[in-house]
Amino acid sequence: MPTLPALDPLEVLGVPRAALPRHVAIIMDGNGRWARRRGLPRVAGHRAGIA
Numbered sequence: 036m037p038t039l040p041a042l043d044p045l046e047v048l049g050v051p052r053a054a055l056p057r058h059v060a061i062i063m064d065g066n067g068r069w070a071r072r073r074g075l076p077r078v079a080g081h082r083a084g085i086a
Contacts, residue, residue, distance in 0.1 A: 045052060070080030 045055075066080030066084040067077040068080070069083065070077050073079075
């Protein structure tokens with residue numbers, strides 16, 4: 036029995052690959068200040084920022 040080719044989710048949705056970004060950056064801004072104001076370590080601010 037022949038196998039079917041895998042479906043590309045972008046093709047199914049009609050999204051051209053050229054419309055996708057090649058790079059995505061995440062800038063954690065303000066989370067360290069938020070934590071410091073609460074007497075917490077900087078990493079606590081980063082964790083709260085992604086929750």
